[in-house]
Amino acid sequence: MRLPARRLLPLTALSAASALLTGCFTGDGSASSGADGKRVRVAMMQPPRSGLSPLSDDAFKLSRWSTAETLVKLDATGDAQPALATSWQQSGRTWSFEIRDGVTFHDGTKLDAEAVVRSLTKAATAAPKPRILDGVELTAKAADADTVTVTTATEDPLVPQRLSSPQLSILAAKAYTGKTVNPLGAGTGPFELTKVNGTSSATLDRYDAYWGGKAKAPGIDVRFVPDGTARAAALRSGEADIVEAVPVSQAALLEKDLVTEVPMPRTNTLYLNTEKGVFKDASLRAAAREAIDAESIVRGVYEGRADVAEGLLGPALPWADELREPVTRAKAGDPAGRTVTIGTFTDRAELPEVAAALQQQLQKAGFKVKLDVREYANIESDALAGAFDAFILSRATVLDSGDPAAYFYSDFASDGSFNIAQLSDPSVDAALKKAGETPTGDARRQAVIAAEAAVLATDAAVPMLHERVIQGDAAGVVGAAHDPRERELVTAATYVK
Structure with a gap:
């Protein structure tokens, strides 16, 4: 619309x-x-x-x-397609990639297997690792001048999709000569x-x-x-x-022919702290969920330029809604005037407004609500440390691989690197493990939806809406x-x- x-x-x-x-x-x-x-x-x-x-x-x-380019790119459905690699095949824990011939870096040097190994090794041994390698042990070796083998500690059906991540871009040797990686004049x-x-x-x-x-x-x-x-x-x-990320408040002020909206795999979610504080109680997490009126937030804050969430995965992944089934959740308890602090950040213009709307909705339900709104760089560490009772996040749900399993693991696994909800649930961990190990295709999609259901059943995260790309041309x-x-x-x- x-x-x-x-x-x-x-x-x-x-x-x-x-x-x-x-x-x-x-x-x-x-x-x-x-x-x-x-x-x-x-x-x-x-x-x-x-x-x-x-x-x-x-x-x-x-x-x-x-x-900068990667070995693999993703098509519209998230399937892996050739880029700097022309083909690949799997043998157990090892994948072999054939490197495209005739490619030069911007400094004139030639793309070969050694260049690919250099870039992948730098990423795999970085501290911290690129998030696409969260929980993944990966080594790369040159089998010959045009072939690279990539081996993981356990069998990983998602290796090609992982290698599509922009964080695993292949750069010339000159990019790695300093203390930091410098892409100036080093791409393909x-x-x-x-x-x-x-x-x-x-x-x-x-x-x-x-x-x-x-x-x-x-x-x-x-x-x-x-x-x-x-x-x-x-x-x-x-x-x-070209203007990226046109704020919702500004989109309606532009000539409609200059604005394009595309459903994106990004969900505006309220993460609830399951480890300590008020929302350690599952019934109070349920009370917060029932208090949220996402439709009014879409109308009032996003001016209708977003989609009300039915789950963590939205219309950018149409198969999710087709596979999703009702989830059984805890019954709501009585907030009884308990005070909660909600954090969010200013970098995305709509989030402070979402926080203000949620404050009103939760207060109406019986909570007392304080807000802590800062720039993302100044609030991320506190959010990851569990300093808030709740945190509002605009989160990409397919991350870098085009596959939701990596997002679910990062955000909801007991040892996930982005576990703002501080969730530690054996049933969730089991569902996430199964989703991550299932080969790509319909079976993996079914496992991903089962993992989504396991997360939603805990009320550790309350999905509110799915955002759209609003771009001005x-x-x-x-x-x-x-x-x-x-x-x-x-x-x-x-x-x-």
């Missing part, structure tokens, strides 16, 4: 966007162009947090700019990262020797604009061609990616008229 434009943005918002974007895009607000066309100007939400190291979440920026994609200006901007130029064919745009100019109003205003004023933009998994944005096929 798209809402009609209701009013123009105020001049102050346009001015703010101009101030934030000055220095990356040309001063007159038009895209710079040469004999071979216009450069693509992109306004992105979050600045780099780790110097664009692919071992961090910054990896997704490298992927969205088409500068259609665009070469040529300049990074801290947390302000980045510049990419077309790499004409790209193995997949010459990109249509001569380059990409990126500006990091955390303020959502400024990002939306930049699209209206013509200072940006200027009228002259052709071929911008609208990716539910937020891995692609500007591709070799993207250009500006």
Whole structure:
């Protein structure tokens, strides 16, 4: 559903966007162009947090700019497809990958098995590991110049999907010569990262020797604009061609033809602390669940631009709803005025509003509610340490593998690395183990839904709504990616008229 434009943005918002974007895009607000066309100007939400190291979440920026690539990519259904590897086969705990011939890194060096082993080994031995390797022991060896074997401690049917993670991008040797991984001029994609200006901007130029064919745009100019109003205003004023993560509050103010919405595998969830405090009591977790009116949050906070959750997995994974069955949960107890503290963060514009709405709903049910709202970087450690009774999180449910089992394990296993609910439940652990070991396909999907049911039965997490990708594309933009998994944005096929 798209809402009609209701009013123009105020001049102050346009001015703010101009101030934030000055220095990356040309001063007159038009895209710079040469004999071979216009450069693509992109306004992105979050600045780099780790110097664009692919071992961090910054990896997704490298992927969205088409500068760093992986051995495998995922299709729309989450199945593995060839990328820098052309084929693969499994033999027990070992997978063999054939490396694509004729690929060069942006520094001119050749992609071969040794280069792949170097990148995968760096990721597998990093501290902390990329989250896609959470609980996975992985070693890579060169069988010959064009073949890499990847071996895991136990049989893992998900190895190809894991290797699609942007955090396992394959970079040139030069990227690993310093204390941190530096992707500058070290990728294999259609665009070469040529300049990074801290947390302000980045510049990419077309790499004409790209193995997949010459990109249509001569380059990409990126500006990091955390303020959502400024990002939306930049699209209206013509200072940006593509704007990611348009806030719901701004989407309705843009011309409808400039806005695209795609259901994404991201769920807005209330995690309840099962280890200590008020919500250690299952009946009070049930009381919190029954108090939540997700439909009113979708209408009031998201202006209808989200989907009410039936489970942890949403419409971006249509098979989930087809397989899901009713879950038996605990009966609600009496909150009796007990005080709970809910944490969340400001980085996603809607979450503080969601927190305020939940505060009212839970108070109406008999709880006393305090809110603790900070920037994500300043609150994540407290959330993971169980410092809150509840925490509101906008969580990607397929993480980097395109498979929900990794998300379920990370968030709900007793030893999961992102277990904000502090859940330790043998039945949940057993269901997660089965889901992780089941081969890909229908059987694995059934096991994943069984794991979802096991988690929901504990009320450790109350799914509220499923978000949508809201992206702004200027009228002259052709071929911008609208990716539910937020891995692609500007591709070799993207250009500006």
